[in-house]
Amino acid sequence: MEDPMKPVRTALVGCGKVGTIHAAALRSLPEAEFVAVCDTSPERANTFAGKYGVKPFTDLSTMLRVAAVEAIIIGTPHPLHAEPAIRAAQAGVHVLIEKPMAASLADCDAMLDATRKAGITLGIISQRRFYEPVQRMKAAIDAGKIGKPSLGVFLQYSWREPSYYASDPWRGKWDTEGGGVLVNQSPHQLDILLWLLGPAAEVNGCWANVNHPTVEVDDTAVATIRFKNGGLGSIATSVSQKPGIYTKVHVHGSNGASVGVETDRGATFIAGVSTIAEPALNDIWTIPGEEHLLAQFQAEDRAAFAKVDATTHYHAFQIGDFLRAIQVGQPPLVTGHDGRAVVELFSAIYLSSSDRRAVRL
Numbered sequence: 001m002e003d004p005m006k007p008v009r010t011a012l013v014g015c016g017k018v019g020t021i022h023a024a025a026l027r028s029l030p031e032a033e034f035v036a037v038c039d040t041s042p043e044r045a046n047t048f049a050g051k052y053g054v055k056p057f058t059d060l061s062t063m064l065r066v067a068a069v070e071a072i073i074i075g076t077p078h079p080l081h082a083e084p085a086i087r088a089a090q091a092g093v094h095v096l097i098e099k100p101m102a103a104s105l106a107d108c109d110a111m112l113d114a115t116r117k118a119g120i121t122l123g124i125i126s127q128r129r130f131y132e133p134v135q136r137m138k139a140a141i142d143a144g145k146i147g148k149p150s151l152g153v154f155l156q157y158s159w160r161e162p163s164y165y166a167s168d169p170w171r172g173k174w175d176t177e178g179g180g181v182l183v184n185q186s187p188h189q190l191d192i193l194l195w196l197l198g199p200a201a202e203v204n205g206c207w208a209n210v211n212h213p214t215v216e217v218d219d220t221a222v223a224t225i226r227f228k229n230g231g232l233g234s235i236a237t238s239v240s241q242k243p244g245i246y247t248k249v250h251v252h253g254s255n256g257a258s259v260g261v262e263t264d265r266g267a268t269f270i271a272g273v274s275t276i277a278e279p280a281l282n283d284i285w286t287i288p289g290e291e292h293l294l295a296q297f298q299a300e301d302r303a304a305f306a307k308v309d310a311t312t313h314y315h316a317f318q319i320g321d322f323l324r325a326i327q328v329g330q331p332p333l334v335t336g337h338d339g340r341a342v343v344e345l346f347s348a349i350y351l352s353s354s355d356r357r358a359v360r361l
């Protein structure tokens with residue numbers, strides 16, 4: 001356990017699009033002392049360092065040592081999360097990793113092994129868990145208000161321009177991104193589904209590339225899930241609707257009551273490029289005796305949204321949760337095991353699609 005009153009010396013690895021969100025969040029947090037950035041591109045590292053008044057590095061080990069870093073946040077492309085995470089863990093540095101935890105289960109297991117051996121704190125970004133409507137759903141389910149969560153539905157009708165995939169050489173390719181909509185845009189809601197319904201037991205799925213002929217990977221996927229608690233799940237996730245419409249997660253319970261959230265209106269935002277223009281809102285709330293609360297929840301969330309920059313606010317919430325976890329020696333809200341469960345789920349959808357069979361998890 002660290003000193004709970006002492007800010008954690010924190011550095012960023014990856015000075016790209018999502019790095020701008022982390023940097024803004026770190027500057028706003030009393031739990032953080034933002035000390036350094038690292039990017040393999042010296043120009044990017046120098047630009048960030050100048051903008052945020054921290055030290056630039058192009059080599060991770062040098063940064064950890066010279067800047068006496070206690071925690072890093074990794075915002076590199078997905079297949080490049082594991083290497084810096086393992087190196088940091090071996091140096092005794094705590095690690096918070098952008099979603100998805102990795103593009104492969106092997107990378108997840110190597111990170112879990114290294115962080116367990118080192119005894120450091122590992123967290124995975126899933127900032128939509130911190131949305132007030134999602135927190136409300138979790139509290140209601142934990143309080144037993146919908147009985148057993150028995151049907152979980154995740155719908156994502158989003159859009160990505162061809163220029164989005166062309167914006168960085170790693171995007172849209174199996175080797176350098178590890179997948180498409182399942183790997184990049186869906187992990188937030190896959191994590192919420194697993195958080196609300198518990199672990200998945202079996203998956204059937206398939207994917208397609210509907211209207212992005214310049215990329216190799218999936219822009220659309222569907223799946224059904226059987227959860228370990230006996231509940232069922234249904235997923236339709238896509239970045240092929242132009243314009244994007246919405247992204248929702250609904251959970252229906254064994255007593256007939258339902259709770260739901262629209263996590264995103266229109267296309268999901270692109271970090272460092274677009275901002276969150278509309279609040280996440282509960283869109284279904286049929287718990288007996290609480291039906292009237294839906295309008296109240298929506299009014300509260302619209303009012304709160306007007307007072308914050310939602311694009312950085314929830315990242316700051318999660319980074320704060322992670323740094324406090326280090327300070328008090330407790331696990332963060334979203335752990336490495338939670339991150340692995342998401343990677344296991346999307347990997348099972350790809351496997352089910354290629355083998356045309358149900359995959360047990």
Ligand SMILES: NC(=O)c1ccc[n+]([C@@H]2O[C@H](COP(=O)([O-])OP(=O)(O)OC[C@H]3O[C@@H](n4cnc5c(N)ncnc54)[C@H](O)[C@@H]3O)[C@@H](O)[C@H]2O)c1
Pocket residue numbers: 013014015016017018019038039040041044075076077078080084098099100125126127168184270271
């Ligand atoms: N939570 C969210 O809402 C959210 C939003 C956007 C992106 N992300 C995630 O953040 C990650 C990065 O996405 P992005 O859009 O910022 O990508 P990006 O390409 O804009 O930035 C990645 C940066 O990492 C740097 N980099 C690559 N390899 C490196 C290494 N070994 N060491 C140090 N730096 C290295 C690159 O030079 C680049 O500056 C992805 O995993 C993505 O899924 C999360």
